Amino acid sequence: MTITSRLVANEQDLKAVYDIRKKVFVDEQGVPAENEYDEFEESSKHVLVLYNNEPVAAGRVRVVDGVAKLQRICVLASHRKYGLGRAVVETLESVAREDGLKEAKLNGQTHAEAFYSKLGYHTVSDVFLEEGIPHVTMKKTL
Numbered sequence: 001m002t003i004t005s006r007l008v009a010n011e012q013d014l015k016a017v018y019d020i021r022k023k024v025f026v027d028e029q030g031v032p033a034e035n036e037y038d039e040f041e042e043s044s045k046h047v048l049v050l051y052n053n054e055p056v057a058a059g060r061v062r063v064v065d066g067v068a069k070l071q072r073i074c075v076l077a078s079h080r081k082y083g084l085g086r087a088v089v090e091t092l093e094s095v096a097r098e099d100g101l102k103e104a105k106l107n108g109q110t111h112a113e114a115f116y117s118k119l120g121y122h123t124v125s126d127v128f129l130e131e132g133i134p135h136v137t138m139k140k141t142l
Helices: 011-028 084-098 110-118
Strands: 003-007 045-051 054-064 067-075 103-109 128-130 133-141
Touching (some): 003 084, 011 045, 011 054, 011 067, 054 084, 067 084, 084 103, 103 110, 110 133
Parallel strands (some): 067 103
Antiparallel strands (some): 003 045, 045 054, 054 067, 103 133, 128 133
């Protein structure tokens, strides 16, 4: 088992990121495609995770009010439970640290709240809906 994570630097990697997001958020969770892809795509830094050289997980980070906002964190259903979500989050945090950011936040789906807690995030909001899916805002000092 080989896990590789990297910052997206070419169109092929970005296409793989979008394909993973489509499978997870649009096909699996029912998020409308027009809502999944937004005006922040170009200004975000995207991360791609490969499992045995196969693209299987992704996420992005952007700066909002001086804080790293981790978004679109996802792992293909066929590859969950291999630690790939952790690889996405840790790579996004590393990118944020390299950019001099000291805090990260994310809006996590409530079913993933315990996962993010294990990675050091703490919940700072009540439950709210995004695309009809329950979420909470979580923060972490980097």
